[in-house]
Amino acid sequence: MITVSTLDELSTPLVLADRGRIAANIRSMQAVCDAHRVELRPHIKTHKMVAVARQQLEAGAQGLTCAKLGEAEAILPSGVRSLFIAHSLVDPRLARRLAAVAARVDDLRVAVTSEDQAAALDRMLASAGLKLKVMMALDTGLGREGVRDTAAGQRLARKIAGCSRLALAGFYTHEGHFYGVPPEELPSRATIVVDQLCALRDAIDRSLPVWPGCSVTARWIAETGRVQAVRPGSYVFGDLSLTHVCRVMKPADAAITILATVVDKPESGLALIDAGSKTFSSDRTPAGIHGISVDGRDLSVVRVNEEHGYVRGRDVDALKIGDRLAFEPAHVCTVINLTDEVVVTEDGKFFAVWPVDARGKTR
Ligand SMILES: Cc1ncc(COP(=O)(O)O)c(C=O)c1O
CATH class of the missing domain: 2.40.37.20 (D-serine dehydratase-like domain)
Structure with a gap:
């Protein structure tokens, strides 16, 4: 120490961390989201610090996003009441810890990323007597988790409806491939991500929220006013990827x-x-x-x-x-x-x- x-x-x-710049980055992203009535649910995988999470929540963030259950546990002292674990949870060994986190917040959501993963998650939650809200992942170009098209999303929605421990509560995507998009194409390509995610949502349940938005896209996506939340992470600090490569x-x-x-x-x-x-x-x-x-x-x-x-x-x-x-x-x-x-x-x-x-x- x-x-x-x-x-x-x-x-x-x-x-070294510059306190004034962190505060300014938090304020600026929150202001864009507030202006367009979009929730800010920052991803804490960037900072991993209770001290920073507290500042994000005090500034108006409605919840936090985590990659792993261990991050969720570590960030609880921030006072967060709404958490999204944006990862494909399948390991029954995690069930008890997940139940303990669920008991300490008002709203815990986890990702559903495929039919087989949904089945594994359902079994895992059953072993802990837990029922959770799930956010369906759509792949919008990164090529990682998520359904590849609307038909696959509809099949996954039917699968979720048949899982007693899962309640479909919305849709998300991680457009991490935007770090390789030329800066001049970013605004138009960000709009396409919103179109893709809203099209999936509209084909399944128009009443549910969509949560796209990383640090490269979050401002443009919030400005569309067509999403309910964004989940940027590295905006809180910035790095060469954001200042010199994407130039956002x-x-x-x-x-x-x-x-x-x-x-x-x-x-x-x-x-x-x-x-x-x-x-x-x-x-x-x-x-x-x-x-x-x-x-x-x-x-x-x-x-x-x-x-x-x-x-x-x-x-x-x-x-x-x-x-x-x-x-x-x-x-x-x-x-x-x-x-x-x-x-x-x-x-x-x-x-x-x-x-x-x-x-x-x-x-
Ligand atoms: C699922 C998910 N959401 C949000 C983010 C935040 O991305 P960024 O740090 O580019 O804002 C990431 C980053 O890896 C992610 O994997």
């Missing part, structure tokens, strides 16, 4: 940086830092970048080993051993899952340490 009061006292690598956030919105130290300069044009894949993760942008310096100098992490980052760029030869550099990471969700705590700053100064409560909660 970090117990100091200035950044200078801390050794690197460190994950500004670099000045990015709230998480990795502070690292130059530990060697083995040749001209190259500096080595003390943060590698165990801090940045192995995720990178399509251009192969793991992190970009946020101080305006041309310095990028272009390669990582476990405990080394390779920094290149026009300004690299001016660096000195011992210099400390802050980098915006390529993908923030994997960065947070690699650290026990983040160091929160305000106006560039140490503010607090927040534990990553759901770190590693993959079960």
Whole structure:
């Protein structure tokens, strides 16, 4: 546990979180949703922190989304009353824990992603004497979970109706493939996702809600006013995927940086830092970048080993051993899952340490 009061006292690598930027990102997404009367149900897999979930709920989020049951358990102290576990739950060993979470909230929903998965979920819930609302998944292009077309959705709806432990309560999709869509095509393609999900809903039960919307699409999708909720996750912090690849956030919105130290300069044009894949993760942008310096100098992490980052760029030869550099990471969700705590700053100064409560909660 970090117990100091200035950044200078801390050794690197460190994950820094800018409190003001987090608050601004939360406010801005909530304002778009409120303006269009769309519920915001942020995905907590990005931050995994009770402290951040509390801020999202205080700002007006109607509920939270989780990937795993372990995340749901870890986020309960936020005071959340409405939870959606957006994953294909099938393991009967999870039933008791799921019942315990259900008992602590007003509204718990889980995903139904295929007919066979629905049958497995129904058996699992029966073993715990539990009946739950389920959200049907539609695949809108990612190629992961969910029915592939309306006919399959209608068959799945009939299957759910025959499962005594499942009550169909809505439809969702995760359009994660939008991270590869050219920025100029994003608004029109987001509208198509809404069309697809509403078409499935209309063919099954017009009274049920649709919940699409990730950080790339959520604003356009909310603006259509045709959905009942959106579930973005990484908007809360931002990363190179959102600021430089999709360009749906500004670099000045990015709230998480990795502070690292130059530990060697083995040749001209190259500096080595003390943060590698165990801090940045192995995720990178399509251009192969793991992190970009946020101080305006041309310095990028272009390669990582476990405990080394390779920094290149026009300004690299001016660096000195011992210099400390802050980098915006390529993908923030994997960065947070690699650290026990983040160091929160305000106006560039140490503010607090927040534990990553759901770190590693993959079960
Ligand atoms: C089911 C589901 N919903 C929402 C999200 C949030 O996505 P993003 O972080 O792009 O907002 C994800 C991300 O993986 C997801 O898998």
